[in-house]
Amino acid sequence: MTSVPQSCGLSLKRLARGAGVAVVFMLLAAPVLCADEPERLTVIRAGKIITGTGEEIHDGVIVLNGAKIQNVGKGLEYPLNAKVIDARNRVAMPGLINPSSRFGLSGYHRAEVHGNWTVADEYFPAPDAYDELLDAGYTTLALVPGGGGIPGRAIVVHTAGAQEQRVLQAPAYLRVTPDKRVLRGALERAQQEIEKVEKAKQEFEKKQEQERRAAPPASQPASQPGSQPTSVPATQPAFQPPPIDPAFQVLVDLIQKKPDVFALLELGSASDYVHFSEVLKKFDVAHQFLARNGQQSDFTFIAEQIGAKKPRVVLQPVINRAPNSAERIHVVRQFAQAGCEVSLMPLADDAEEHRQMLGRIALLVREGWTRAEALKAVTLHPARLLGLDSRLGSIEKDKDADLIFLDADPLDPLARVREVMIAGEIVRRVEVPQ
Amino acid sequence: MLRPATSWRWCAALLCLALALPVFAQSPAESQPSDTQPASQPASQPVSQPATQPVSQPTSAATSSLPTTTTATTSTTTVATTQAAPEKERFLAVINGRVHTVTGPVLERATVLSRNGIITAIGEHVVLPPECVVVDATGLEVYPGLVAAVAGGLHGVNQPRDTTNVYALNMAIALAGGITTALAGNDVAKLTYGTTQDLILKANAYLNINYATRSPLERAQLRADLERVRTYLRDVQRFEREKAVNKDAKPPDKEWLKEKYENYRKLLAREVISVATANSTHELADLADLAQTYGFDLVVRGAVEGWTVAPALGRAGVRAVITPRDERAPDDRFNRPNGSSIENARILHTHGVTVAVVPPTAAITLWGLAGRDLLHLNMEAAFAVRGGLSNDAAVRTITIDAARVLGVDDRIGSLEIGKDADIVVCDGDLLHYMTQVRYTIVNGRVAYDKAKETLFAHIRPQGKPEVPQFDDYWPRRLQWVGE
Numbered sequence: 001m002t003s004v005p006q007s008c009g010l011s012l013k014r015l016a017r018g019a020g021v022a023v024v025f026m027l028l029a030a031p032v033l034c035a036d037e038p039e040r041l042t043v044i045r046a047g048k049i050i051t052g053t054g055e056e057i058h059d060g061v062i063v064l065n066g067a068k069i070q071n072v073g074k075g076l077e078y079p080l081n082a083k084v085i086d087a088r089n090r091v092a093m094p095g096l097i098n099p100s101s102r103f104g105l106s107g108y109h110r111a112e113v114h115g116n117w118t119v120a121d122e123y124f125p126a127p128d129a130y131d132e133l134l135d136a137g138y139t140t141l142a143l144v145p146g147g148g149g150i151p152g153r154a155i156v157v158h159t160a161g162a163q164e165q166r167v168l169q170a171p172a173y174l175r176v177t178p179d180k181r182v183l184r185g186a187l188e189r190a191q192q193e194i195e196k197v198e199k200a201k202q203e204f205e206k207k208q209e210q211e212r213r214a215a216p217p218a219s220q221p222a223s224q225p226g227s228q229p230t231s232v233p234a235t236q237p238a239f240q241p242p243p244i245d246p247a248f249q250v251l252v253d254l255i256q257k258k259p260d261v262f263a264l265l266e267l268g269s270a271s272d273y274v275h276f277s278e279v280l281k282k283f284d285v286a287h288q289f290l291a292r293n294g295q296q297s298d299f300t301f302i303a304e305q306i307g308a309k310k311p312r313v314v315l316q317p318v319i320n321r322a323p324n325s326a327e328r329i330h331v332v333r334q335f336a337q338a339g340c341e342v343s344l345m346p347l348a349d350d351a352e353e354h355r356q357m358l359g360r361i362a363l364l365v366r367e368g369w370t371r372a373e374a375l376k377a378v379t380l381h382p383a384r385l386l387g388l389d390s391r392l393g394s395i396e397k398d399k400d401a402d403l404i405f406l407d408a409d410p411l412d413p414l415a416r417v418r419e420v421m422i423a424g425e426i427v428r429r430v431e432v433p434q
Numbered sequence: 435m436l437r438p439a440t441s442w443r444w445c446a447a448l449l450c451l452a453l454a455l456p457v458f459a460q461s462p463a464e465s466q467p468s469d470t471q472p473a474s475q476p477a478s479q480p481v482s483q484p485a486t487q488p489v490s491q492p493t494s495a496a497t498s499s500l501p502t503t504t505t506a507t508t509s510t511t512t513v514a515t516t517q518a519a520p521e522k523e524r525f526l527a528v529i530n531g532r533v534h535t536v537t538g539p540v541l542e543r544a545t546v547l548s549r550n551g552i553i554t555a556i557g558e559h560v561v562l563p564p565e566c567v568v569v570d571a572t573g574l575e576v577y578p579g580l581v582a583a584v585a586g587g588l589h590g591v592n593q594p595r596d597t598t599n600v601y602a603l604n605m606a607i608a609l610a611g612g613i614t615t616a617l618a619g620n621d622v623a624k625l626t627y628g629t630t631q632d633l634i635l636k637a638n639a640y641l642n643i644n645y646a647t648r649s650p651l652e653r654a655q656l657r658a659d660l661e662r663v664r665t666y667l668r669d670v671q672r673f674e675r676e677k678a679v680n681k682d683a684k685p686p687d688k689e690w691l692k693e694k695y696e697n698y699r700k701l702l703a704r705e706v707i708s709v710a711t712a713n714s715t716h717e718l719a720d721l722a723d724l725a726q727t728y729g730f731d732l733v734v735r736g737a738v739e740g741w742t743v744a745p746a747l748g749r750a751g752v753r754a755v756i757t758p759r760d761e762r763a764p765d766d767r768f769n770r771p772n773g774s775s776i777e778n779a780r781i782l783h784t785h786g787v788t789v790a791v792v793p794p795t796a797a798i799t800l801w802g803l804a805g806r807d808l809l810h811l812n813m814e815a816a817f818a819v820r821g822g823l824s825n826d827a828a829v830r831t832i833t834i835d836a837a838r839v840l841g842v843d844d845r846i847g848s849l850e851i852g853k854d855a856d857i858v859v860c861d862g863d864l865l866h867y868m869t870q871v872r873y874t875i876v877n878g879r880v881a882y883d884k885a886k887e888t889l890f891a892h893i894r895p896q897g898k899p900e901v902p903q904f905d906d907y908w909p910r911r912l913q914w915v916g917e
Contacts, residue, residue, distance in 0.1 A: 275596065
């Protein structure tokens, strides 16, 4: 892959002169001279573009305008002054997204409810902290708070780029570990806080009403003019709600159905889903699930009933064994077919498992999952889970130019990530041993 | 926070609910006509006979002597109220089985119908409602779900309501053994496979008086404490009497009535059941004396030498949890009968002690010797038969009597109208060594189906004695299921 703009431009000019070859090329990508186009675009000509929406374009063009994708397709026109990157020996696809990780963060022992804590408090990465994940093709991580109970809220970050531009979303979702008692207790407590505020408001309004009734005979006798200076204030005092315990504020928001926050409920086993469902029947809060099917395989029991609710579910890329049996079962496919929108997280939170991700997805496809669904599960679906699908997850118009370039199809066992682009900048080139 | 439109919707919903409620509240009364009253009464209320009953027959016998027409009326009434109910009703029927009601007679080719987890009809001509889950028990035996009076590892350790793994292998194995209810910590919990609904039957089942670990002086202290509380309760009674005639009467001081004394007050008021572990003759005799002197409900665990003091235990109304296979060598230095006896269960039962049986290891074990864990609860009861107990009484030791030991015999332990639909369907006599459980039903839901679970599906799949031949060994193929 050559990204030297001068030489590319020159070679194009030379091609434009040699008409015979140029005709073939013009079909694929046509540079047109637009004199009134002041900005300079970047054009990537890729051997194959996996857009992440299920579409695959051979010999396509991605037009970048700064950090954004301006257009993607086949045989697009672009101005002659565009910087052209020749990636015809590469497969371009959206950068991978890990929806739940603690990579690079230290261990934590927390319990109970800490809704006011976010990973932003502990996120001070070294510039190269996530280089290994870049090598694996990951451009975005949701970093979750550590510990048990309800340890706090996640943040979404880029794995490279300028330090101040790395954080994409803070705070993001609320992490809930598999502990029914803590979740139920926290929501009950949040409900109490809501009732406390409402009660205070009612009392305030009652008091206001009483004062208003007392006010009409406010024609004070002139004998005591200065004794009651504040009896009839010029403006009504605003209601001051009693303070809510900050650790429970996010749970109050959840109960009150505020947008932009949801709980990611982690499931250690199928039974946890049954227990959480009991709590969710009482408190209808926005939630999605994360099921660690790499550790416990009995999730097959709940695939149907969880799928009926059409949630977004984070799973791990493994073929499971049926509980207490030797039978191999495809739990990931079961969840997808039942109606869940499946995202995948690495089997373990280390660099190796991040590197293995595409290979494991290939296994899932080999065992009968669709290729398009499998690729979406590490790109578009986690972006939707995080609520960032307007920016991330696919190669589409107006999305961020977070791309990875592989030297073969991503599900080819020999494929390697060779270049990683975040926000239109190549941030990593992977050295291949000769 | 509610917008006007929303609040109107709420009001409308409340109105609908208010309209629906009387109909819903009426349905139990309708579904139990007055002549079925004794049958629907739980066993713990033996004397609440309606005045129309000429002879006070024992409640247990009334269950299955229901006229079948009444039973049919019951089910049709139930169907009629279905529309008014807010949630979809669950019906399950076990049909054409040989129904062992345990507290009543055995019914040939009878049906047990449950609605929302409660038995609503038992009889030969029960009309099934539409959308009823039907378990065909033709040629099979139907028993109430078995009760493990001591158990471990079937539910979550701490707060079973929140920590039980409802898909655990242990629970599936216990269900395969026919167990539907077990003691979990100090709670009585159902084995609700795949759901947490109605998991806890009774919280805080026992007050443990820690008898086994007390030194002799501490045992004397227990007796003194009980004496003090009994004196107080008598003073309260006296005060209640005097209050009517003497306005200056003062209630007895109760400042001290806290903590352990409050527990003992509950015990003597029969609000809780106490439990103690005791095996030797002198311990059992001491406990029997305590229970009889102070009049409280006592469950003794162990009771290896119970047969030596059976009359005293029976007089005191003590309930016992025993293991018929327990062995303890007699000590010849004592000039009295001692040591274990295979006849323990029979002798205790003869003297009126409510006996529950548990296996030597009251848990599911996947190691060591098979046949001594909770999977073989029915085999342990069979050992009581070996010691002379009648077959019927032995079935009681793992059903109704075990439920009585746990203080939940008003809800489970027998097949009676109004009790929970915890049912075991097996392919032979419950106590026979070849018998296997085909279906286990908990709260009106099929919690175990032998043909669908990989545990025992391959063993005598049709309940026939011949062993099926397999082309392969592993993984097990289940193709013959349903053939």
